[in-house]
Amino acid sequence: MSGTDTAPTATRPGRPRQRVPLPLLVPAGLGLLFLVLPLVGLLARAPWTTLPQRLTQPGVLTALRLSLQTATLATLLCVALGVPLAWLLARVEFPGRRLVRALVTVPLVLPPVVGGVALLLVFGRRGLIGSWLDATFGVTLPFSTAGVVLAEAFVAMPFLVIAVEGALRGADPRYEEAAATLGARRWTTFTHVTLPLVAPGIAAGAVLCWARALGEFGATITFAGNYPGRTQTMPLAVYLALETDLQAAIVLSLILLTVSVAILAGLRDRWVSGP
Amino acid sequence: MTVRWIRAALAAVAVLTLGLAGCGGEPAGSDGGRVTVFAAASLTESFTRLGKDFEAAHPGATVTFNFAGSSALATQITQGAPADVFAAASPATMKTVTDAGDAADTPVTLARNQLVIAVPKGNSARVAGLADLTRPGVKVALCAEQVPCGAAARKALDAAGARLTPATLEQDVKGALAKVKLGEVDAALVYRTDVRAAAADLDAVEFPESADAINDYPIVVLKRTGNPAGARAFVDFVRSEAGRAVLTAAGFQAPPA
Numbered sequence: 001m002s003g004t005d006t007a008p009t010a011t012r013p014g015r016p017r018q019r020v021p022l023p024l025l026v027p028a029g030l031g032l033l034f035l036v037l038p039l040v041g042l043l044a045r046a047p048w049t050t051l052p053q054r055l056t057q058p059g060v061l062t063a064l065r066l067s068l069q070t071a072t073l074a075t076l077l078c079v080a081l082g083v084p085l086a087w088l089l090a091r092v093e094f095p096g097r098r099l100v101r102a103l104v105t106v107p108l109v110l111p112p113v114v115g116g117v118a119l120l121l122v123f124g125r126r127g128l129i130g131s132w133l134d135a136t137f138g139v140t141l142p143f144s145t146a147g148v149v150l151a152e153a154f155v156a157m158p159f160l161v162i163a164v165e166g167a168l169r170g171a172d173p174r175y176e177e178a179a180a181t182l183g184a185r186r187w188t189t190f191t192h193v194t195l196p197l198v199a200p201g202i203a204a205g206a207v208l209c210w211a212r213a214l215g216e217f218g219a220t221i222t223f224a225g226n227y228p229g230r231t232q233t234m235p236l237a238v239y240l241a242l243e244t245d246l247q248a249a250i251v252l253s254l255i256l257l258t259v260s261v262a263i264l265a266g267l268r269d270r271w272v273s274g275p
Numbered sequence: 276m277t278v279r280w281i282r283a284a285l286a287a288v289a290v291l292t293l294g295l296a297g298c299g300g301e302p303a304g305s306d307g308g309r310v311t312v313f314a315a316a317s318l319t320e321s322f323t324r325l326g327k328d329f330e331a332a333h334p335g336a337t338v339t340f341n342f343a344g345s346s347a348l349a350t351q352i353t354q355g356a357p358a359d360v361f362a363a364a365s366p367a368t369m370k371t372v373t374d375a376g377d378a379a380d381t382p383v384t385l386a387r388n389q390l391v392i393a394v395p396k397g398n399s400a401r402v403a404g405l406a407d408l409t410r411p412g413v414k415v416a417l418c419a420e421q422v423p424c425g426a427a428a429r430k431a432l433d434a435a436g437a438r439l440t441p442a443t444l445e446q447d448v449k450g451a452l453a454k455v456k457l458g459e460v461d462a463a464l465v466y467r468t469d470v471r472a473a474a475a476d477l478d479a480v481e482f483p484e485s486a487d488a489i490n491d492y493p494i495v496v497l498k499r500t501g502n503p504a505g506a507r508a509f510v511d512f513v514r515s516e517a518g519r520a521v522l523t524a525a526g527f528q529a530p531p532a
Contacts, residue, residue, distance in 0.1 A: 117457075126458040142459050143414070143442040225443025225454070226419065232444075239446060243346035243421035244371075246354075 039257070046254055047247040054251045062229050063237040064255060070145065070233060071213040074152035078160045078209045083202060086164035087190065101165075108158045115154055116222025123150065123223075147224035148231050152213035159212050160205040167201020168194070207267055214260055308336045310505045313352060315345040315364035315492065316447045317388065317424070320472045321525040322362070322513075328521065329512045336505060344422045344447035352377055352497065359506040362494040362513075364388070364448075365423035369493040379500065382493035385513050386527035388466045389489050390427055392480040393455050393473075400461035404482050405435040408462055416451040416463040419444040423490055424451070428464040430488035452477075466490070468526035491530065 047054070054060075088094075089101055107115055123130040123141045133139045141147040175197060179189040195202075217235040224231040226240065234256040241249040310329075314322045319342045326338035341348065341358070345368040352358055353375040361378075362385065363369040369382050394402050400413050408415045418425030425444065432439065442460055445451040451463040456476050470479040494513060496506040512518050519529060 120457050120459060124457060124459050221446065221450070222453075225416070226445065227441070227443055240419050240421050240444075242350055243344060243419070243446070246350060 042250055042253055042257070045247075046250050050247070051251060054248060055255070057248075059228055059232075059237065060252065060255065063232055063234050063252075064259065066145070066148070066229070066232065067214055067234040067256070068259070070148045070152055071210050071216075073149045074156055074213040075160075075206055075210040077149065077153045078157045078213075079202065079206055082157050082160040082205070082209075083164055086161045086168060086205075087194070089161070090165045090168035104161050105158050107155050112155055112216065112218025112220075113222050116151060116219035119151060119154060119219065119223040123147075142223055143225045143227065143231060145224075145230055148220055148233060151219040151223040152216045155216050155219050156209040156212040160202075160209040163205030163208055164198060164202055167198040167205075170201075171197045203267075207264060211260060211264060214256070308333075308502075308505065310336065310338045310359050310502060310509050311341070311357060312338060312360040312362065312509065313341045313343075313348040313356070313358040314360075314362040315348070315423070316342050316449045317364055317466050317468055318342065318362055318492070319449070321468070321522050321527065324521050324525075325513055325518055328517065329509055332512065332517075333505075333508060336508075338509065346371075346422050347447075355499075357499065357501075358497055359500040359502055360494065360509055361497055362492060363423070364492055365426065365490050366493055367426070368423060369495065372495070372497075377498050379496040379498045379503065379506075382495040383510075383514065384491045384530035385494045385518075386492045386522045387489050387530055388468055388492065388527055390424070390431055390464050390482075390485040391467045391470055392482060393452060393463045393465045393470045393477045394461065394480055395455055395458055396476060396478055398478055398480070402462045402480055404480070405432065405437045405484055408464075409437050409439045413462065414442040414460040415439060416443050416445055416454040416460040417441040418448055418451050418464070419446060422447055424448040424464070424466060427488040427490050431464070431482075431484045434487040435482075435484040466526075471526040489528075492527075 085104070089097065089104070110118070120127060120130075120142060122128050123133070125131065125134055125140055125142065130141060133141070141150060171194070175193050176189050179193045180186075184192070215235055216233070217239065220231070220233060221236055221239075226232050226236050232240075234252060238249050238252045238256070241252055312322065312326070319340075322340060322342070326340060329338055330336055341351075341356075343351075345363040345365060348361065349363065349368050349371045352361055352372050361369070361372055363372075366382075369378075372378055373382065392402055392405070392408070394400070400407070400410075402408065402413065407413060417428050420426055420429050424447070443451075443454065445454065445463075448465050448469055452465050452469050452473060454460045455463045455465075456473065462480075467479060467481075470477050494510055496503060496510060500506045513522075523529065
């Protein structure tokens with residue numbers, strides 16, 4: 001890691017080398033195969049010879065840029081709202097907490113297309129809040145890039161909340177108690193003790209959240225529609241390419257996969273693995 | 276250690292392969308009476324009805340449907356999906372299936388469909404023709420050009436010389452329709468049959484340029500069918516007097532003689 005470690009990893013007295021038990025190894029290997037084989041399928045069928053000219057087709061970069069931007073904005077939104085929500089669930093006793101915790105996971109259970117319809121019924125032009133937004137500020141969210149961010153955040157936020165709540169529950173509460181004993185207010189404790197303590201958990205949650213937002217399809221196409229440059233993210237472009245040109249769809253999928261895996265691997269080494 | 280690991284991995288592959296082989300296999304319709312029909316989204320209402328009528332006329336037969344955008348269905352078929360009959364919303368989509376050698380015989384046209392402008396009941400944006408769709412502030416949903424209704428819409432708009440920026444390009448005609456029903460757009464270019472099926476919520480505005488963009492719906496028995504007799508019987512039923520009556524009631528036009 002930092003290189004200044006005095007104990008070299010190779011000679012670290014630690015776990016003795018033990019055989020991996022077969023009942024664990026076999027299902028683990030099967031699980032890995034199951035996850036990786038579809039990727040192999042994509043790679044095997046990719047049109048490698050025409051790849052360069054397909055990559056430079058005009059719509060591709062636009063969709064990729066839009067995907068990265070909206071997923072990042074959605075993640076920021078989720079962190080801003082989701083971390084306090086997770087703290088509330090983990091640290092404050094209030095009536096109906098179980099119900100609230102169940103409600104937070106609703107977007108996980110809901111088919112994304114249904115989520116998109118639900119968003120339309122609230123934020124749409126005739127929706128509960130949307131009609132007011134339209135009449136008062138002239139703002140309409142459907143069919144806009146903001147709408148894409150909203151749809152992605154709706155679907156991805158539970159991943160962040162659950163990860164951060166788990167980290168908070170796993171964190172030693174004595175640090176916070178000590179801070180309180182020393183006279184720190186709850187807000188000060190939160191910013192100076194709790195946040196640094198669960199930072200790796202927040203990072204892991206944010207990464208999950210970002211990955212989910214990047215792959216979002218159903219809620220996006222339902223709530224934000226599909227228009228190149230404005231709301232057409234990579235998953236939407238892949239789906240439409242599939243309508244006419246399987247190879248183009250494979251190329252688009254590979255680009256999305258490569259970029260997201262590269263970013264996730266890069267982040268993981270930096271932040272997520274922790275000490 | 277390494278050898279054991281490799282052996283375990285190989286065993287895992289073997290188990291997986293055997294397991295998968297056990298699951299697959301059975302060709303579509305091998306149980307005699309089952310006919311699996313892949314049909315364009317715009318055929319949903321009329322084919323569901325025709326399927327029931329067919330089952331009533333052929334005791335022991337069951338018809339199951341897979342309704343989706345024609346192009347998605349064509350991709351599924353060329354990738355080996357188990358289907359007996361394919362009905363597409365455009366000859367171009369059908370061609371991808373016949374070109375791939377997946378059709379058992381030559382497709383025949385079962386009906387034709389024409390575009391209309393779907394507007395919410397009351398037509399609050401007062402849309403009377405294609406030209407109104409280009410007015411600022413009028414939100415329009417079109418189908419993406421990759422699917423038949425989008426290709427037809429493009430033809431009609433070009434014929435009218437109308438240039439418009441739609442709010443969204445939907446992946447199939449039902450998607451465009453849903454956006455009008457929810458009131459998120461003021462109008463959508465969809466098929467006459469779609470508006471007729473949703474007459475409680477929507478009105479249709481006819482426009483002359485739609486004559487330049489009439490869609491022929493071809494139907495064909497697929498080569499991979501496990502039930503060729505049943506598949507042919509269904510295609511014949513769709514083209515019979517009784518079948519035509521259902522299609523006409525849904526708003527389709529008779530195919531050219």
